[in-house]
Amino acid sequence: MNVQRIHAIFEKDIKDFMKNMMLITMPFIPIVLSLMYTRFSDGGVLPISMLYIIVGATYSAVTSSIMMTMMAEENEKKTLRGLVQSPASYVDILVGKSLVVALVSFTSLLISLLIVGIDPFLNLKDVIALLLLFIFFLLLGIGIGLFSKSVASTSAYIMPVMFLFGFTPMIEALGIGKESAVSQVANVFPLMQAIHVHENNSWVSLGIIALWSIGAAVFAYICFKKTTTDD
Amino acid sequence: MENSIEVSDLHKSFGKKTAIKDVSFHVEKGEIFGLLGPSGSGKTTTIKILTGELTQTHGKVTALGTDASRFSTADYKSKIGILSDNSSLYERLSIYDNLKLFCKLYNVPLKQIDVMLQEVNLHEERQTTVSKLSKGMKQRVMLAKALIHKPELVFLDEPTSALDPGNMAHIHRSLQKLNEAGTTIFLTTHNMEEATALCDRVAFLHKGELQELDCPSALRYKYSTHAFHVETVQGDRLVIENVPENANRMKELIGNGHVKSIHTDHPTLGQVFLKVTGEELVS
Missing domain, CATH: 3.40.50.300 (P-loop containing nucleotide triphosphate hydrolases)
Known part of the structure; x- marks a missing residue:
């Protein structure tokens, strides 16, 4: 890992991000959602599942979507190959790009949580869960971005990611019973496990989120290796 | 090296x-x-x-x-x-x-x-x-x-x-x-x-x-026919093979002031490629 190279990629991506109208609007999605939820709650305390939907919206609509679009664009325009052909390592490239996404994601998340109430998240296990969730959504974005090969095709993946992983607690709103198979499967999803961490102070749930992150890391690694050579 | x-x-x-x-x-x-x-x-x-x-x-x-x-x-x-x-x-x-x-x-x-x-x-x-x-x-x-x-x-x-x-x-x-x-x-x-x-x-x-x-x-040079292309002052174009037997003929042409230009027969690299592969070098 080389700090100078990571900084170079970070600096380039920040400039590119500021000039990309499609990406620059994404961090406002969870903020607007938070403002709407606060208005609906009429000053009352929001249920914990609603708070985690804000978290899920931030990570899916900001973290995953921005990373997905950035990687797909690098892949489509062949600029990623230029980075790979330079002395920058895979880690330098991914960390440099991830820092931009982290900066934007955490700014958006912080503002959103300040609007809806940040207090429920102020304990160690919840913070760890939030960080693991971020890593999961980030790696998912990298993998899908490289897999989809073009910016246009990422739109086909953004919605499923948002609904499956970003808005998982909304499954209750579909009227599916808690004992149904769909609910049981959804219960293992990372955002639901983060709610379990909050409600039960569970280390097991943190472990499950970590497993999801490892799975996403393997997926991202395979996609990156496939993209960076022509074999 | x-x-x-x-x-x-x-x-x-x-x-x-x-x-x-x-x-x-x-x-x-x-x-x-x-x-x-x-x-x-x-x-x-x-x-x-x-x-x-x-x-x-x-x-x-x-x-x-x-x-x-x-x-x-x-x-x-x-x-x-x-x-x-x-x-x-x-x-x-x-x-x-x-x-x-x-x-x-x-x-x-x-x-x-x-x-x-x-x-x-x-x-x-x-x-x-x-x-x-x-x-x-x-x-x-x-x-x-x-x-x-x-x-x-x-x-x-x-x-x-x-x-x-x-x-x-x-x-x-x-x-x-x-x-x-x-x-x-x-x-x-x-x-x-x-x-x-x-x-x-x-x-x-x-x-x-x-x-x-x-x-x-x-x-x-390798793919050249090794011939001289001679243009005379009278406007004739002659192809003379680069062999010892033609030395006197060349000497005569030059000596009599009949030569306007002499070129060797070296093909371009593109022509060499065509000779070697039978294909034009096009994209």
Whole structure:
């Protein structure tokens, strides 16, 4: 890992991000959602599942979507190959790009949580869960971005990611019973496990989120290796 | 002389399709080496193997003393420069910002940006956004990007394909200057004039096989009919074979003041390629 190279990629991506109208609007999605939820709650305390939907919206609509679009664009325009052909390592490239996404994601998340109430998240296990969730959504974005090969095709993946992983607690709103198979499967999803961490102070749930992150890391690694050579 | 590239029995297959068949050659240090061939002949595959973008099926490949298995290391990458069909630029950023990124990745002082922009004749446009540049200007920026870290070995895949004659001549001068400073250049081109003007040696690749390898003048001589084309002051055009029996005839023509011009019959490199492969060298 080389700090100078990571900084170079970070600096380039920040400039590119500021000039990309499609990406620059994404961090406002969870903020607007938070403002709407606060208005609906009429000053009352929001249920914990609603708070985690804000978290899920931030990570899916900001973290995953921005990373997905950035990687797909690098892949489509062949600029990623230029980075790979330079002395920058895979880690330098991914960390440099991830820092931009982290900066934007955490700014958006912080503002959103300040609007809806940040207090429920102020304990160690919840913070760890939030960080693991971020890593999961980030790696998912990298993998899908490289897999989809073009910016246009990422739109086909953004919605499923948002609904499956970003808005998982909304499954209750579909009227599916808690004992149904769909609910049981959804219960293992990372955002639901983060709610379990909050409600039960569970280390097991943190472990499950970590497993999801490892799975996403393997997926991202395979996609990156496939993209960076022509074999 | 020390070799920058050594390729021995290189073979590359994609499934059942063979792209390169047992190709062997070497490139001497400080040489400009041209790999010529039509589309699909295996030129780009060869460059991709030499730059670590592809792995050979079998055969031994080394460049700058590095084995092909180590082409992905930062040490090798910092010694080579690449301009290929996979090269690209960040469209929303300026020329300066694009080159700044690569200066930092290669740990090169930022003042090198101005030097390179002078070389490719784009200094005035340094703050222009890349999306506003013509195809030829982008090609020149990509060349500047490939050379910004003063690599020991440069791979250029059709480096002047999108350039007008003026800028092509400018780039040729820059490449010759770079070569005089000791950089080895490995290039592919369809432009025979470019190959003749720039390359110390050229190799003809056809259907994945190496057909010829020598310096352009030697190849042109080898495939010449060795005849003199004589134009007389009377307007006659004579073809006289370069054999001892014709010495007196030539002496007589010159002695009598009948000769307006004499040319040897050396084919162009393109004509040599046609003779060797039976195919025109077109993209």
